[in-house]
Amino acid sequence: MAVRREFRLDTPPKERAIKQISRSEAIANHGRWHEFSIADCHAAPCWVATVNLGDALRHIPAKLASHRSDYGMVSVDYSWSWAGAILASVQNLDEMAMLSFHSAVQADKARLDAADRQIASQRVDTTWWRPYASTELYLFLGNSTGLPKTVTVNMRSESGASLADIPVTLAPHASVKLDIFALPKKSLDVRSVGSLSLDYSGPPHSLVAFANLQDQTNGFSANLHLVEAHPENARVKDIHQVAVAIPGVLLGHQRAKMQFPENTFFAPYLLLHNTAQDARAISLSASYSSSGARSTVPLGTTSLPPGVSRQVDLSSLISKSSITPDQGVIDIEESFSGNDGDIASEAGSTDQTGNYVFEADPQLETWTSSRTICYWTISGDTNTMISLWNYSGDTQDLVLTLHFEAGSYNVPIHLEASADLDLDLATLFKSRVPDENGTLLPNNIYEGSATLASTKGESAKLSVASSASTFNVRNGTCTNQCGTCNGPVSEAFIPLSLGIGASAQATGTMTYNTGSIYYVTTNASSWSASGSTVASIQSSGMATGVSAGSSQATWVIDGAYYGAGYICTGNSFYCPSGTVGATGPVIVQKPTYFFSPSYTSTTGPSGACQNKTGKFIDVSYYVADQSGVRVNRAGLEPDENENGTWNMNFTTPSTTRSDGSFDDTPFGACYGFTGHYCGLPTSRAFQITELPGYFVDPIGTNTTQKFCTDGVTLTIQGNPTSPTNQNKTYTVGNVQ
């Protein structure tokens, strides 16, 4: 069953406490689009829930019953304030036939909506093989867009010759199932291999594709990796050395703890397909443990002309190496000179019956930040194996965090260069060993998700291939769980205001799909500003105000991991990297006005005004810039000039608060006079001193005031009158 994902970016209250999935839908399909809601879920952080689609389809509304089919698409529609917060996967399980398939959400509606509307050609490639005469290959295609889509399905032989070339038209949101091995006019030989390409037009990943091999006679089942080059990748890099890691390939007799039947023996398989326009020479090597040490041995080089597919006889190559036939687990590396997506690979191990299939996920050897493993389960006699391989030449210190209902458990992992690790979760749960926080794995937990991160933190780099397989020995099923790259899903520039001559660190933010927000300052690859006459910015992000006005500044991080939320397996096989950044305003504010929002009547000083009468008020001000925008800056020193003398310290406090505010208080006078009396009106001018540079800015605001025994009046002038008149007169009592 193929799936698609949609999300909205709403902001619910208490967003960090609860994630809310507002709607899940299954779409039954007979070439037309019908949908109904399955479940509403409230999702706590790191929460996992399972929805039984089979049950849901059995309760399909009566009016849709006639449209029910045995396949379709699922969408998960959720409300959350950032993208990538919800991961979803679908597992098809047929215990009777010992078949299992797994697919992960692929199309992201927000990405599709944000994508360039121009029609662009996209291609999805995979390789296929026919291990047994009774094996079938089914391809499921789904249109995640609201427009009709035509997909050209091209099936090719091992040599690249076309076996079938058919157009498939998909109505909006419709899906279709194709029996690929039935397409060629001539029946396929057993053990034949080939490739499949899907060509379509539209935004990247707007075609949801899923393919699996299945064999009802012996229980063989395997997912194919359908690789659509990431739009960010687009194969525009220069030819470079590419390495692909395939961790956790089983070899030889099963390990006792896996509890397969006695004499179960695993043999590896590897298929390669050259999607490039030129020949590629692929060098293979294997890493393995022997007597407590790690060894890497070359397995040979195979040359693939363009369009050619090939099944590599790994067992033969291994038998010629120093690896023993009963090694247990090996890690394989493909390396070639080319571009990242040039070689489509399928790898794994099968037992001698073909029933037990452990697929391995080929992954580009490139650093990533942390990753999320969507799902693990140890329900009943089902177990999950997490395989890690440090393909790099450096030691990797990692933390695998198992998330489950109301808790998490940390597994510290130290991997020497080239070392690998297979972590059997059922055994871990039974071990009853507390983690570094003293947490014990509860007995009543049977499912959850996991994150793999460097000990240096979620955003730190790690160079490890990972794979998670859920298997059940009793019913002979095994599926690889999806994983996703954690990384920035949105970037921002925090608007910066500063004074002329003042310097301040510009700051950006990256919001990860996990919800973490990371600040970008000196860690940016570069900072730049447009209009250096207003503000200059150093490569460290330190900005300096040059003149009053507004300019734009940009931060960039080259080689950042991004595309978070893409599934590493299925339609993608690596976490893409590239350039991220954001642009925002740097406003250089020149204090220009004093705006007064209000005043408050106060009492007079009891001792100083003893036997006298008068009125006092407290006048609130804030500093505004040349555009009338508030200057949120502490430490500005307002000065007043009455009768030709500048005087600071007339305000409370003597310098502005962080919001640029200050108060003129006490404002008023008392007189030794009985009855109504007013002093002569006086006037004041203002200036402001910007500390610590001691820039003195003239202030356009001026006031006139009159104090009386029973009143006080203040007229504030010289301020802008548009869009709001900032000139005011405050009068308390009788000032006539």
Place this chain on the structure above:
Amino acid sequence: MISSQKFFDFAIVVALNLTMLGRVSFCQGVVQSPSSSVDAVMSRVLSRSHSITSDGVEEVSWAPPTKEDVAEIKGLGEEAVMPLARYLQTEKKDGFAELLAVKFLIIIGTPSTFQPLTLALAPEQWEVTRAQALSGIYQLSKDKAKLYILAALNDKSELVNSRAHELLALYPPEP
């Protein structure tokens, strides 16, 4: 405010200070104690609050300290704190004197000024002095000031409680 006509009534001011502080004034040619220096500055500034209008009417309005006044107090630094604090502990309140002491304490701005400033929050102080002190302790230590600001939110003085609300708004929102 600086009044248009200055009225220097040293006799009144000095007598006031002697009454308030029970201190002996300084003699020229003798090195002044910090306390004497503070008293002298205080007297000088407060005297400027008093003037006679062109109509011959006595006027009292706030005259802020000059740059020179501030420099003198800043020069005394920590030594000015206790003498200034004493202005906040007098039984008879002047209003301007306590307000000026608070302004000087804020200008000194050392941690030791926090406790004296809290004396200016007492209900018997002039509300303008109390509002000023509230701003002062906020400037000194946002964390330590928060309790006082929260307590002032329902103060019977509109000025004090509105200042408390303004200051509270300057704290970053709690997660």
